[in-house]
Amino acid sequence: MGFLSLGGASGIGAESARLFTDHGAKVVIVDVQEELGQNVAISIGKDKASFYRCDVTNETEVENAVKFTIEKHGKLDVLFSNAGVVLFSKPGVLETPGSILDLNLERFDRTMAVNVRGAAVFIKHAARAMVEKGTRGSIVCTTSVTSEIGGQGPHEYTTSKHGLVGLIKSVCGDLGKHGIRINGVAPFAVATGMTSHDEETAKQTEEYCEAKGILKGVVLKARHVAEAALLDGKIVIITGGASGIGAESVRLFTEHGARVVIVDVQDELGQNVAVSVGEDKASYYHCDVTNETEVENAVKFTVEKYGKLDVLFSNAGVIEPFVSILDLNLNELDRTVAVNIRGAAAFIKHAARAMVEKGTRGSIICTTSVAAEISGTAPHGYTASKHGLLGLIKSASGGLGKYGIRVNGVAPFGVATPLVCNGFKMEPNVVEENTSASANLKGIVLKARHVAEAALFLASDESAYVSGQNLAVDGGGASGIGAEAVRLFTDHGAKVVIVDFQEELGQNVAVSVGKDKACFYRCDVTNETEVENAVKFTVEKYGKLDVLFSNAGVMEQPGSFLDLNLEQFDRTMAVNVRGAAAFIKHAARAMVEKGTRGSIVCTTSVASEIGGPGPHAYTASKHALLGLIKSACGGLGKYGIRVNGVAPYAVATAINSRDEETMRMVEEYSTATGILKGVVLKARHVAEAALFLASDDSAYVSGQNLAVDGGYTVVKPM
Numbered sequence: 001m002g003f004l005s006l007g008g009a010s011g012i013g014a015e016s017a018r019l020f021t022d023h024g025a026k027v028v029i030v031d032v033q034e035e036l037g038q039n040v041a042i043s044i045g046k047d048k049a050s051f052y053r054c055d056v057t058n059e060t061e062v063e064n065a066v067k068f069t070i071e072k073h074g075k076l077d078v079l080f081s082n083a084g085v086v087l088f089s090k091p092g093v094l095e096t097p098g099s100i101l102d103l104n105l106e107r108f109d110r111t112m113a114v115n116v117r118g119a120a121v122f123i124k125h126a127a128r129a130m131v132e133k134g135t136r137g138s139i140v141c142t143t144s145v146t147s148e149i150g151g152q153g154p155h156e157y158t159t160s161k162h163g164l165v166g167l168i169k170s171v172c173g174d175l176g177k178h179g180i181r182i183n184g185v186a187p188f189a190v191a192t193g194m195t196s197h198d199e200e201t202a203k204q205t206e207e208y209c210e211a212k213g214i215l216k217g218v219v220l221k222a223r224h225v226a227e228a229a230l231l232d233g234k235i236v237i238i239t240g241g242a243s244g245i246g247a248e249s250v251r252l253f254t255e256h257g258a259r260v261v262i263v264d265v266q267d268e269l270g271q272n273v274a275v276s277v278g279e280d281k282a283s284y285y286h287c288d289v290t291n292e293t294e295v296e297n298a299v300k301f302t303v304e305k306y307g308k309l310d311v312l313f314s315n316a317g318v319i320e321p322f323v324s325i326l327d328l329n330l331n332e333l334d335r336t337v338a339v340n341i342r343g344a345a346a347f348i349k350h351a352a353r354a355m356v357e358k359g360t361r362g363s364i365i366c367t368t369s370v371a372a373e374i375s376g377t378a379p380h381g382y383t384a385s386k387h388g389l390l391g392l393i394k395s396a397s398g399g400l401g402k403y404g405i406r407v408n409g410v411a412p413f414g415v416a417t418p419l420v421c422n423g424f425k426m427e428p429n430v431v432e433e434n435t436s437a438s439a440n441l442k443g444i445v446l447k448a449r450h451v452a453e454a455a456l457f458l459a460s461d462e463s464a465y466v467s468g469q470n471l472a473v474d475g476g477g478a479s480g481i482g483a484e485a486v487r488l489f490t491d492h493g494a495k496v497v498i499v500d501f502q503e504e505l506g507q508n509v510a511v512s513v514g515k516d517k518a519c520f521y522r523c524d525v526t527n528e529t530e531v532e533n534a535v536k537f538t539v540e541k542y543g544k545l546d547v548l549f550s551n552a553g554v555m556e557q558p559g560s561f562l563d564l565n566l567e568q569f570d571r572t573m574a575v576n577v578r579g580a581a582a583f584i585k586h587a588a589r590a591m592v593e594k595g596t597r598g599s600i601v602c603t604t605s606v607a608s609e610i611g612g613p614g615p616h617a618y619t620a621s622k623h624a625l626l627g628l629i630k631s632a633c634g635g636l637g638k639y640g641i642r643v644n645g646v647a648p649y650a651v652a653t654a655i656n657s658r659d660e661e662t663m664r665m666v667e668e669y670s671t672a673t674g675i676l677k678g679v680v681l682k683a684r685h686v687a688e689a690a691l692f693l694a695s696d697d698s699a700y701v702s703g704q705n706l707a708v709d710g711g712y713t714v715v716k717p718m
Contacts, residue, residue, distance in 0.1 A: 004027075004028050004030060004065070004066070004069050004076055004078065004079045004080065004122075004126060010031075010033065010036050010040075012082055012142060012187070013029070013031070013080070013082040013083070014029075014036075014040045016080055016082065017029055017040055017041075017044060017049055018040075018043075018044055020078075020080075021044050021045070021048040021049055025048075025077075025078070026048060026049070026073050027044075027048065027049040027050075028049070028050055028051075028052055028065070028068065028069045028072065028073075029041055029049060029050070029051045029052070030051075030052050030053075030054045030056075030065050030083070031051070031053070031054070031083070032053065032054070032055050034051070034053050037051040037053070038051045050072065052065050052068050052069075056083045056114060056118030056119075056121065056122060057113045057114060057117065057118055057121075059121050059125075059566055062118075062121045062122050062125055063125050065122075066122075066125040066126055066128075066129050069129075070129055070133075075129075075133050075135055076126055076129045076130060076133070076135065076137065077130075077135055077137050077138070078137060078138050078139070078140070079122060079123065079126040079137070079138075079139045079140070080140050080142075081118075081119045081122050081123065081139065081140065081141040081142070082141075082142040083114060083118055083119075083122075084114060084115050084142060085110065085111055085114045085115065086111070086153060086154060086157045099635055100155055100581075100584060100585055100588055100631075100632045100635045100636060101585060101588055101589045101592060101635075102585075103155060103156070103581060103582075103584075103585045105528055105578065105581070105582060107154075107156055108155075108156040108159075108578060108581060109578065111154075111156040111157055111159075111160050112156065112159070112160050112163070112573060112577065112578070112624070114160075115157070115160035115161065115163075115164060116160050116163040116164055116167065116573065116620060116624065117566070117569060117570070117573070119141055119164055119167060120167055120564060120566075120569060120616075120617075120620070121564075121566065123139055123141075123167070123171060123182070123561065124561060124562060124564045126139060127139065127171075127175055127178070127180055127561060127562055128562050130178065130180055131178050131180070131562060135180075136178075136179035136180065137179075137180050137181070138180070138181045138182075138183075139171075139175070139180065139181065139182040139183075140182075140183055140184070140185060141164055141167075141168055141182070141183070141184045141185075142184070142185055142186075142187070143161050143164050143165055143168075143184040143185065143186040144157070144161040144186055144187065145186055145187070146158040146161045146162075146627070146631075155581070155628065155631045155632060155635070156581075158627045158628070158630065158631040159577060159581070159624045159625075159627045159628040159631060160624065160627075161627060162623045162624050162625075162626055162627020162628070162630070163573075163577065163620045163621065163623050163624025163627065164184065164620070164623075165184060165623055166607070166608070166619045166620040166621070166622060166623020166624060167616065167619070167620040167623070168182055168183065168184050169619065169623070170561075170607075170614070170615075170616045170619035170620060171561050171616060174560055174561045174562075174616070175561065233257055233258075233259075234253075234257070234258045234259070234310040234311050234459065234460075235258070235259050235261075235302065235306040235307075235308050235309050235310045235311070236253050236258045236259065236260045236261070236309075236310065236311040236312075236313060236459065237260075237261045237263055237298065237299070237302055237309060237311070237312050237313065237347075237351065238250055238253070238260055238261070238262055238263065238313045238315060239263045239264070239287075239289060239312075239313070239314050239315050239316035239343075239347060240263075240264055240315040240316035240317060240367075241260070241262035241263060241264055241270065241273065241313075241315065242262060242264035242266040242269035242270035242272075242273055242284075243264075243266065243269050243273075245315055245367060245412070245451045245452060245455075246262070246264070246313075246315045246316075247269075247273050248451070248452040249313055249315065249451075249452040249455055249456070250262055250273055250274075250277060250282055251273075251276075251277055251452075252452045252453065252456055253311075253313075253452075253456060253459065254277045254278070254281040254282055256456060256460075258281075258311070258459075259281060259282070259306055260277075260281065260282045260283075261282070261283055261284075261285055261298070261301065261302045261305070262274055262282055262283070262284045262285065263285050263287045263289075263298050263316070264284070264286070264287070264316070265286065265287070265288055267284070267286055270284040270286070271284050283305070285298050285301050285302075289316045289339060289342075289343030289344070289346065289347060290338045290339060290342060290343055290346075292346045292350075295343070295346040295347055295350055296346075296350045298347075298350075299347075299350040299351055299353075299354050302354075303354050303358075308354075308358050308360055309351055309354045309355060309358070309360065309362065310355075310360060310362050310363070310459075311362060311363045311364075311365070311459045312347060312348065312351035312362070312363075312364045312365070313365045313366075313367075313455055313459065314343075314344045314347050314348065314364065314365065314366045314367070315366075315367040315455075316339060316343055316344075317339060317340050317367060318335060318336055318339045318340065319336070319378065319379060319382045320332040320333070320335070320336050320379050320381045320382060321379065322378075322379045323379070323380075325380055328380060328381070332381060333380075333381040333384075336379075336381040336382055336384075336385050337381065337384070337385050337388070339385075340382070340385035340386065340388075340389060341385050341388045341389050341392065344366050344389055344392065345392055348364055348366075348392070348396055348407070351364060352364065352396075352400055352403075352405055355403065355405055356403050356405070360405075361403075361404035361405065362404075362405050362406070363405070363406045363408075363459050363460075364396070364400070364405065364406065364407045364408070365407075365408055365409070365410060365455050365459060366389055366392075366393055366407075366408075366409045366410075367409070367410055367411075367412070367451070367455075368386050368389050368390050368393070368409040368410065368411040369382075369386040369411055369412060370411055370412070370413050371383045371386045371387075372386040372387055372389060372390040372409065372411055373390075373411065389409070390409055393407050393408065393409045410451060410454045410455050412450075412451045412454075481551055481603060481648070481686045481687060481690075482498070482500070482549070482551045482552075483505075483509045484686070484687040485549055485551065485686075485687040485690050485691070486498055486509055486510075486513060486518055487509075487512075487513055487687075488687045488688065488691055489547075489549075489687075489691060489694070490513045490514070490517040490518055492691065492695075494517075494547070495517060495518070495542055496513075496517065496518040496519075497518070497519055497520075497521055497534070497537065497538045497541070497542075498510055498518055498519070498520045498521070499521050499522075499523045499525075499534050499552070500520070500522070500523070500552070501522060501523065501524050503520070503522050506520040506522070507520050519541070521534050521537050521538075525552045525575060525578075525579030525580075525582065525583060526574045526575060526578060526579055528582045528586075531579070531582040531583050531586055532582075532586045534583075534586075535583075535586040535587055535589075535590050536590075538590075539590050539594075544590075544594045544596055545587055545590045545591060545594070545596065545598065546591075546596055546598050546599070547598060547599050547600075547601070547694040548583060548584065548587035548598070548599075548600045548601070549601045549602075549603075549690055549694065550579075550580045550583050550584065550600065550601070550602040550603070551602075551603040551690075552575060552579055552580075553575060553576050553603060554571060554572055554575045554576065555572070555614065555615060555618045556568035556569070556571070556572050556615050556617050556618060557615065558614075558615040559615070561616050564616060564617070568617060569616075569617040572617040572618055572621050573617065573620070573621050573624070576618070576621035576622065576624075576625060577621050577624045577625055577628065580602055580625055580628060581628055584600055584602075584628070584632055584643070587600060588600065588632075588636055588639070588641055591639065591641055592639050592641070596641075597639070597640035597641065598640075598641050598642075599641070599642045599644075599693060599694045599695075600632070600636070600641065600642065600643045600644070601644055601645070601646060601690050601693045601694055602625055602628075602629055602643075602644070602645045602646070603645070603646055603648070603686070603690075604622050604625050604626050604629070604645035604646065604647040604705055605618070605622040605647055605648065606647055606648070606649050606707065607619040607622045607623075608622035608623050608625060608626040608645065608647055608705060609626075609647065609705065609707070625645070626645055626705055629643050629644065629645045629703065629705065630703050633702045633703035634703070637702060642693075642702040643702055643703065644693045644702060644703065644704045644705070644706060645704070645705040645706065646686060646689045646690050646693060646705075646706045647705050647706065647707045648685070648686045648689075689706050692706075693706060
């Protein structure tokens, strides 16, 4: 296996190089730290690893690194894109995000160049090499907890990691048709060369992690981020273990050394599974998960038989028939909720009690579903139950973390199990055909075994620092939204400064609403001096600044990620992320100086939440912008300044439509693919959402991304 490890000279990258070679891979370590990289290669053996010097911000060097790998090993199977920077004020010292008012744009540019652009370049060239050789490869990127929440690191780092997640989501569909997988791994703070420059700061980092972390009794190490999974001598309960995913998990877990108690109501099937794997490895226990006494007794049986309980895989579930919400059968709903949520809750309760009593640092895994994240793929009761189960996982992970107990979910797409086949009244081959047709990842049929393998990882000690997760197996005011917002805001009594570089259009909008209500100021948002002057102009003209609506944006032409144009990528990031950051910084400074409890609103997009609807750079930029919003809202909240996003679906504006004909086509597309029927999304709808976020009506709303998408980001139609 040809393996390319970026940032492989130290920290997580070096641990990954060692671990992957331990498992038979040939690794090329890519880094700018030449001496460290050579040392890692020598330490694991030059027959297994080699070093190649490469600066990820230089596309030619990246392309050559991939070529070197292919020439040396004949192919490339895996890219681990782990190179990254976090630029602290004091090297190696963990710090709070700092004030957005003091945002250093040079530091911002460097962070984005390495963490987002560098990853994009390597993904592009690695994927090209995989496609050329017909390799069904895997691409893994190191993201961070800051890719999900704000407040955990510097603003530019949080923004970059949100952007990287957007890139991953955007690319997975494009590369899936070639059978190439792309995922992220998101660690909490790890004592690596990036965060710690010596043993003392490494110790401080680990102490910080222990103090701030939810899961107690384990110190996060680079090895945890790098590891894969095995079980050895673990005692496991698998509910719903008589068939489907449960039965596959019984077989897989026992193959890896576990002793399993199969819990189900299907006695004959359950006994057969136990016999098939060997009754020295597995036993069957009849239990209805909706009966708490039976649940408690199943746990007692396990502990009495084996002396402890290490793992609970709560996999029992039911699915009701697909009907309209108008015809919802509440008896069926009650049954679905009773099994899928209440049954899981009862098992988590009693399994956790047994673990706590024995001092076992156990693992609890629940089978959720893609229906735990989106709706439209399954019946209403089932979807509600799986969302509820995901909430239970997140809630329980906090409460049990202090005992060292992990709680996670595994969320499969459509698998041809008896549950799914009976629920949808389909033959297994039809379920698999439907799943394969609608899946992003082509050339592979999802089987129960794949889900069992994900559960195996979560059950093992190699996921020792994973908890609370659901592991899926599956500016401008001159035109468009900006111009509509100018009209709407002035209608409601505001005085508006229109900022854009489209001078004629901007002047026309100002004249149309009345120069006593609006004026135009020419500004290129990628130029910080012009941004600062635009804010100064506003304050000098009106005495204060109450609201910033950062709506300026650009979108590159869509295309395959294999043909990514980095000049377009850079332009998109510069306008959509850096430009917004500069305006937030200077607008917030003006608000703080005047003691104004202001509101900052940014136009994001549905592409800030999911991949697929927009071009790759645009999607990455909008995810990054959402990260910036989340990060900034914490720092500015103490001044009473709110920061939010408004996320429209496809609106016919100048950004995507050059004339009336293309505007009509955009509206037809939006109407055809939208979930909410009978209304055409217009710029006015987005402006009205921005008006709400700008007004005192949203006085306690901050850090949010208000979707104006008719349910598009939460529903995936069948």
